[in-house]
Amino acid sequence: MAIAANGPQGHLKGKVGNLVFYMLNGQPVVRLIGRKGKPTIPQLANYQKMSVTMDLLRYMGSYIKLGYGLKAKGTVYNAHNLATSYHKKHALKGEYPNISVDYTKLKLSEGSMPETRDLKIVKVAGGLEISWNPEFDNNIKHNDSAMVMICMPQTGKSKEFLNIARRSEGKCFVHLYEGELEQQLEPYISFISADGESVSDSVYLGNLNGVGKTEAEKGQEKKYLQLKERFDQVEGSYLKVMKDNYHIKPKDKAFKVLEKEYQVLKNKLEHLPGKPG
Known part of the structure; x- marks a missing residue:
């Protein structure tokens, strides 16, 4: 009631x-509210988009709070709502069931502060060195703080470094362990004013070490190949029976069982993630 x-x-x-x-x-x-029926392909795609987005933002809570907090002020949304909406709509690629993150399109902060010039990143012993032009004017201040996010897709984790340096320093050092430093890295940087009343859009600093497969992707590919091997066996038997019977389906139980397995495996392969290439 x-x-x-x-x-x-x-x-x-x-x-x-x-x-x-x-x-x-x-x-x-x-x-x-109420019971849902069998989901359609578009619904499944929407579910996967949300799942991928949630996994992406899982380790970015503090960064997102600062990066989208100002935009959320005066609205019915919070910073995480806004970040989720943006990335679900604009930072994914692929079709269901192979939807994944497009790291070139991430926006981890959004604001009116002008973009910082001459941003560069290099790998050095023990981590990463990020540098920028330290000059400032009326719209950007010498005591603005740099925030850095390092996404590591192969482990599904991210590392956030808040207030890692002042703008006036012109550079910062991000410590990473040896194993982290050698895997796929997707780095971003933003600047936020000392009073928290102004923030810049985040800037993607470019991929480091190329693109590697995550553990989840490796598992999906293995499962796909195992299913594909079984499908190839069943398909071979199915096509042989059809050929031997001049493409007229036999009415015996053995063929019906074979045909049923053939159809089930074919449908699973069409919607199973992990297809090589």
Whole structure:
């Protein structure tokens, strides 16, 4: 039962049929509840997009809070909502079931502070050195803080370094362990004012060490190849029976079982992630 606390013209609170009414950040919201049917391919794609996005942002909480906090002010959204929405819409690539992150399109902060010039990154002993032009003017200050994010897709983790250096220093050093330094790295940098009232868009500093396969991708590829091997065996038997019978389907039970397995395996391969290449 729903309650109209503000009279018949006010917002309901509670459940009416398969609708639930409630307040979210001061705004009236209604959502549908109930049992879901078998998901369609577009629905499955949407689920995977959300899952990939959530995995991407999992280790970026503090960075995202600073990077999108100003944009979220005065809205019904929080910083994580805004970051999730942006990356789900703009930073993914591929089709279901092979949707993945496009690291060139990440935006980990968004603001009006001008972009810093002459950004460079190099691998050095024990980590990474990032440098920039330390000059400042009325729109950017010498005491702006640099924030750095290093994404490591092969382990599915990220490392955030907040307030790693002042703009006036012109460079910073990011310590990474040897194993981390040799894997695929996707680095980003943003600048935020000392009072937290201005932030820059993040800048992608470019891929380091090329693109490697994650453990999840390796597992998916192995599973795909195992299923493909079985499918090739079944397909060979199925096509031979059809050829021997002049492409007229036999009515015996053995063929029906073979045909059923052939169709099931074929359908699984079409929607199974991990296809090589």
